[in-house]
Amino acid sequence: MADTDSMILAQGLRKSFGDFEAVKGIDVDVRRGEAFGFLGPNGAGKSSTMRMIAAVSPVSAGVLRILGLDPATDGPEIRARIGVCPQEDTLDTELTVRDNLYVYGRYFGLPRKEVRQRVDELLEFVQLTEKASAMVEDLSGGMKRRLTIARSLVNRPEVLLLDEPTTGLDPQARHVVWDRLFRLKQQGVTLVLTTHYMDEAEQLTDRLVVMDKGLIVAEGSPLSLIAEHSTREVAELRFGVAEIGNSHEAIAGKVADLAERVEVLPDRLLLYTADGEETIAQVHERGLEPVATLVRRSTLEDVFLRLTGRTLVD
Amino acid sequence: MSILTTSVGRSARSPLSPGDAAGLLLYRNFLAYRRAWYIFVSGFLEPVLYLFSIGVGVGQLVTGFEFNGETIPYADFVAPGMLAASAMNGTIMDATFNFFFKLKYNKLFDQMLATPLTTMDIARGELTWSLLRGGLYSAGFLVVMLAMGLVGSWWALLVVPAALLIGLAFGGVCMALTTFMRSWQDFEYITLATLPMFLFSATFFPVTAFPVVLRWVVELTPLYRGVVLCRELTTGALSWGSAVSVVYLVAMGLVGLLVVRRRLDKLLLT
Numbered sequence: 328m329a330d331t332d333s334m335i336l337a338q339g340l341r342k343s344f345g346d347f348e349a350v351k352g353i354d355v356d357v358r359r360g361e362a363f364g365f366l367g368p369n370g371a372g373k374s375s376t377m378r379m380i381a382a383v384s385p386v387s388a389g390v391l392r393i394l395g396l397d398p399a400t401d402g403p404e405i406r407a408r409i410g411v412c413p414q415e416d417t418l419d420t421e422l423t424v425r426d427n428l429y430v431y432g433r434y435f436g437l438p439r440k441e442v443r444q445r446v447d448e449l450l451e452f453v454q455l456t457e458k459a460s461a462m463v464e465d466l467s468g469g470m471k472r473r474l475t476i477a478r479s480l481v482n483r484p485e486v487l488l489l490d491e492p493t494t495g496l497d498p499q500a501r502h503v504v505w506d507r508l509f510r511l512k513q514q515g516v517t518l519v520l521t522t523h524y525m526d527e528a529e530q531l532t533d534r535l536v537v538m539d540k541g542l543i544v545a546e547g548s549p550l551s552l553i554a555e556h557s558t559r560e561v562a563e564l565r566f567g568v569a570e571i572g573n574s575h576e577a578i579a580g581k582v583a584d585l586a587e588r589v590e591v592l593p594d595r596l597l598l599y600t601a602d603g604e605e606t607i608a609q610v611h612e613r614g615l616e617p618v619a620t621l622v623r624r625s626t627l628e629d630v631f632l633r634l635t636g637r638t639l640v641d
Numbered sequence: 642m643s644i645l646t647t648s649v650g651r652s653a654r655s656p657l658s659p660g661d662a663a664g665l666l667l668y669r670n671f672l673a674y675r676r677a678w679y680i681f682v683s684g685f686l687e688p689v690l691y692l693f694s695i696g697v698g699v700g701q702l703v704t705g706f707e708f709n710g711e712t713i714p715y716a717d718f719v720a721p722g723m724l725a726a727s728a729m730n731g732t733i734m735d736a737t738f739n740f741f742f743k744l745k746y747n748k749l750f751d752q753m754l755a756t757p758l759t760t761m762d763i764a765r766g767e768l769t770w771s772l773l774r775g776g777l778y779s780a781g782f783l784v785v786m787l788a789m790g791l792v793g794s795w796w797a798l799l800v801v802p803a804a805l806l807i808g809l810a811f812g813g814v815c816m817a818l819t820t821f822m823r824s825w826q827d828f829e830y831i832t833l834a835t836l837p838m839f840l841f842s843a844t845f846f847p848v849t850a851f852p853v854v855l856r857w858v859v860e861l862t863p864l865y866r867g868v869v870l871c872r873e874l875t876t877g878a879l880s881w882g883s884a885v886s887v888v889y890l891v892a893m894g895l896v897g898l899l900v901v902r903r904r905l906d907k908l909l910l911t
Binding site for chain 1: 656657661665668669672673747748749751752753754755756757758759909910911
């Protein structure tokens with residue numbers, strides 16, 4: 328591949344497990360220095376895609392190039408140049424924090440002295456210097472996550488793959504992780520992450536794809552996706568206990584023409600509109616009295632739910 | 642032994658040589674066990690206790706056995722059997738329980754596969770580690786034998802490499818079987834196979850005590866090959882049978898190794 332700025336290139340990429348097709352033909356092109364996100368509900372095919380990119384899962388069909396290399400033939404070389412932060416921490420529970428980083432660094436064939444130096448830097452970077460001699464089992468969830476991220480950086484990767492980097496973390500720990508990832512992005516590391524947290528995708532990614540049932544259903548920057556698939560604002564209306572003939576569905580019918588789209592939830596109505604305040608004023612003009620109203624900006628979550636539906640996926 | 646040195650599925654540009662890779666796995670295991678050295682002690686003591694109890698104790702009542710045309714004292718007969726058994730038991734501990742833990746619970750191999758290491762590196766490194774453990778027990782046991790005057794030949798120095806071959810054979814096959822295990826209970830099958838081998842592979846009494854058919858069966862078991870090889874070395878009575886044992890054990894180990902790699906591919910590179 329002559330194009331040296333293409334870090335990950337997928338064309339018609341597919342992955343099947345027996346009869347089940349997890350990834351049904353996706354096209355992706357991640358550029359150098361970009362922060363790229365895979366967004367989607369559970370079972371959308373994000374992790375299967377990530378494992379193929381990490382060169383640990385054979386491609387079922389289609390083309391996949393990582394750093395211009397073919398994972399089928401150049402797996403070890405690809406893995407030498409990328410960093411992987413898997414969905415579940417796969418830390419070595421029989422080793423200390425420091426040894427986890429040290430041994431892992433050595434797996435890349437790096438010289439001892441070099442690894443020792445990088446381990447000290449990385450412990451500092453993820454704020455675990457004081458825990459260097461602790462066993463992994465004694466760490467909190469957030470600390471383990473930071474250690475996993477530090478570990479994925481020990482080979483100074485050109486691309487960092489993060490599969491749901493903050494799932495299961497408390498808000499403080501999430502913000503620490505975001506902060507570290509943002510710094511890496513500023514240093515020019517190409518980030519590829521999967522998430523189902525919309526705020527995470529909005530905060531961290533330059534460009535993302537929304538996956539659903541093994542396919543890409545939308546692609547763009549967070550802002551362009553919101554512009555394309557949602558409205559600028561959302562007016563949320565909450566009415567009192569629904570009376571007969573006055574249910575949320577019935578009310579929705581009365582205000583349908585005031586918004587581009589109306590969504591009925593069990594406890595409230597969502598009116599997708601360019602100007603939320605204006606829309607609420609019009610609702611009042613029609614003699615409807617919501618007990619509570621809220622105007623907010625459209626988020627990626629609205630896009631996500633619009634594209635992948637509200638039905639629970641397991 | 643080309644399979645142990647050539648690279649399978651390795652990119653020419655991989656930063657690690659197969660030797661480096663195996664060395665790193667050994668280093669990782671060394672770090673993990675450094676804090677738990679005492680668990681090595683029980684494995685070492687077991688065959689020594691058998692030697693004292695049966696070889697020396699029961700030996701008071703047994704005059705000795707004929708082996709390759711010479712009559713040797715009972716303790717001299719039992720000791721090489723225990724040495725071979727200690728190589729088997731030491732190796733199996735790492736090739737079964739510890740390998741299973743790393744594979745299913747510690748997810749150790751998943752993290753290794755995120756690096757340039759390959760499934761063949763893992764299979765080779767883990768097998769080397771487990772056979773070294775068996776070898777270490779055997780070397781310790783040889784020292785006990787020397788101290789008790791149970792060694793009759795300089796050939797005995799070769800029992801340490803012979804013990805490594807026993808480790809290779811049992812380690813390879815037991816690791817391969819472990820990849821099929823679903824839970825800890827399944828390891829009973831391994832005990833079910835190794836315990837009779839330990840008791841009946843000419844360890845405590847000569848194979849001539851069996852009826853002919855049974856004797857053939859016993860002579861086909863891997864521990865028997867290992868026991869006889871060790872006994873030939875410690876008594877200095879080598880024969881062509883020794884070469885058969887060597888080929889048998891090496892072949893068993895390599896088949897195991899290849900199965901392990903294939904199974905790791907199937908289980909981990911999905």
